[in-house]
Amino acid sequence: MVADYVKQPKLAEATGGKMFILNSSNPVPLYKQLYNQIREQILSGKLAADARLPSVRDMAIELSVSRNTVDGAYQELCAEGYIYSSPRSGYFVSALDQDTAAQSPSAKPCKDDYLPGPPSNFVYDFHPARLDPESFPTELWRKCFIEGLRRNSRQLVQYGDPQGDWGLRCSIQGYLERSRGVICAPDQIIICAGLQQSLDIVSNILKESHSIVAIENPGYHLPRSVFQNNSYSIFPLPIGPGGIDLNLLKASNSTIAYVTPSHQLPLGCVMPVANRLALIEWAESGCRYIIEDDYDSELRYHGKPIPSLQGLHPTGNIIYSGTFSKLLSPALRLSYMVLPYSLLAPYRQLYRDYFPSVSLLEQRTMATFMEHGHWERHIRRMRMIYKKKHDILLRSIETHFGKQAVLIGQGAGLHVVLILPDTLQSEAEIIDRARQKSIRLFPFSEFHVAGQPEATTLLLGFGGMTGSEIEQGIAILSQLC
Ligand SMILES: Cc1ncc(COP(=O)(O)O)c(C=O)c1O
CATH class of the missing domain: 1.10.10.10 (Winged helix-like DNA-binding domain superfamily/Winged helix DNA-binding domain)
Incomplete structure (x- = not known):
């Protein structure tokens, strides 16, 4: 109407x-x-x-x-x-x-x-960071926002706790324990405005005694500049079927490892428990640190989500990071990290004169959203929505690419990776030809800090597309490769 x-x-x-x-x-x-x-x-x-x-x-x-x-x-x-x-x-x-x-x-x-923001001009947008455009729970969010306003008007005339709203930290703690197997107390949780801010804080805390960070290669590209801006050297670790190359890590001088063990970005592999334990052992044996980025593990389409690495050794040197960007909204800029107790005192020392970086109103809204059970219901809803899109994508790839392509990283998250062993075209050529057909592709090469894959490889995000856009986009793309 x-x-x-x-x-x-x-x-x-x-x-x-x-x-x-x-x-x-x-x-x-x-x-x-x-x-x-x-x-x-x-x-x-x-x-x-x-x-x-x-x-x-x-x-x-x-x-x-x-x-x-x-x-x-x-x-x-x-x-x-x-x-x-x-x-x-x-x-x-x-x-x-x-x-x-x-x-x-x-x-x-x-x-x-x-x-806000320029609208995408692409009809078929395979960017991996896009969420379903209809999925934000506007009405529930509005109700929680209003409730937050009513209940907390007295707090709104103050700056709030720099570590984040206590109620929100308690809700996150309960959720992490139930759903991610993370064992921590609310006072270990810091509310942040995204992964980069968390990494900036960690880099700052550790830079007195650490200078080399091992990262996954290929791996998430955005943390690199955070480490480099904090004067760290980067040590790229190749990714095999079980995650990072642990032998190379042990042979390196790195004392921090940034990893995505439950859903490696971009290849999608899961670090097996034996490798997790070996990584923990590496950290424990030399006052080294693991940064576990657990960005989208709720989105697993068959079987249960993979529990966190932190839960295997809750008192170890593991910094755990999570976000609301992949299931709720990247625009909220709302994330959290769990610090081991050993880093809490240095954190408080360094940041005692800082004000909170996330609006108290947004934090209270999120806390209310979680307290009413909306967050866990929302996750279940999102899993169904994205599973449908994921299945359509897989079927379309099978139909239109057939044996021309090797698919990896399926079954979880918001993207898959497509290797094209026989194509003569480079990634840049395909991206360019796709653009002319109104298809947006995020370059897979961005994830490489060193070297490039042998065969042309495409990254296909599906979160922001409708089922028919996925089908049509893949049909057109298969003609271009
Ligand atoms: C590997 C990885 N970590 C974390 C994030 C989320 O970051 P943020 O919380 O800054 O939105 C993303 C978003 O795409 C990601 O791909």
Whole structure:
């Protein structure tokens, strides 16, 4: 239903003749559209200081929306200081410096279909970091956000714990123990704004006594610059069927190993328990550290997720890192890491003058989302959605590539790897030809810090595509390789 609303006389009177138009087919939530429009009228001076807004009830009736929608918009405006509430009198417009407000970019005409970031121009986007566009639980998130606002308004006038909200840390601890076999206490958990921030902190803590980090090759490309910016040397370790080459690691001077043991990025292999124990032994025998990046292990489509490496030796030198980016949203910038007790004191010493880097409101929203059981339900839902896409991708590859391609890394995560042993074309040529057909491919070569695969290899992310886009994209791609 498209329920455009044009103001009624009573509402127009209360808002100085201004009208609000909400469009339910717009992807921007209704409360946000209302928030944007009221905010724009306040910033442009059309709603004068101390003007009274219609009550939540009246506004909801006039706009034919729920009270929650209006309440959501008012709460957000209130939290940001655009309006204020007066007990038993209602909501009023705050007095703003109109000169400054008029210069604010937000004072431009409100375009409520605005979505941040350039839209992808590709019809078939195989980028591995894309999630299902319909999957964000907007309505539940909004409810948890509002609940968080209501329950925590007193905390919002303070900076909060630099290590992260205690309630969120407790929820993460319970989840990690139940689902990932990670054994830790909430005081070992640090809430971060993504893996790179976690690695930056770890690099900083360890740089007095460590200078060489072993990384997987091929491996996730983004941590490299974090280590290098902290003056570490990088030691690439080849990946075999059981993960990193442990003999080479032992022979190297590396004293930190950054690994993705439960789902190696990009090849998808799982480090067997014997290798995990050998890696732990390597760390224990020389005051060395393992950084375990457990970024998407919930997404395993057959059998149970592989338990964490940290759980094999919870008191060892293992730094465990997890994220909400792969199942919920990479835009939230919400992740966590578990430090071994031995690193907590140096962490607190180094970071005692830092403020938290993740908004308390987002942290409280996530905590509420977890407390109500939404997070674990969301994971189950996502696993079903992505399994369907994964199966379609595998079938399409079988149909269109047949024996031309060798598939690896299937059965988990949001991408697979396709080796093309017989093609004469390079990766760059295929990516270029694909681009001309509106297909986006992320270069597999980006994951290599040294050397390149013998045969042309493609990385196919499927999270952001629909089933039919996957089928058509693979059919077209097979003609180009
Ligand atoms: C190997 C790996 N680790 C971690 C992440 C998540 O990073 P962040 O928490 O910074 O979004 C990703 C995202 O794609 C990844 O591929």
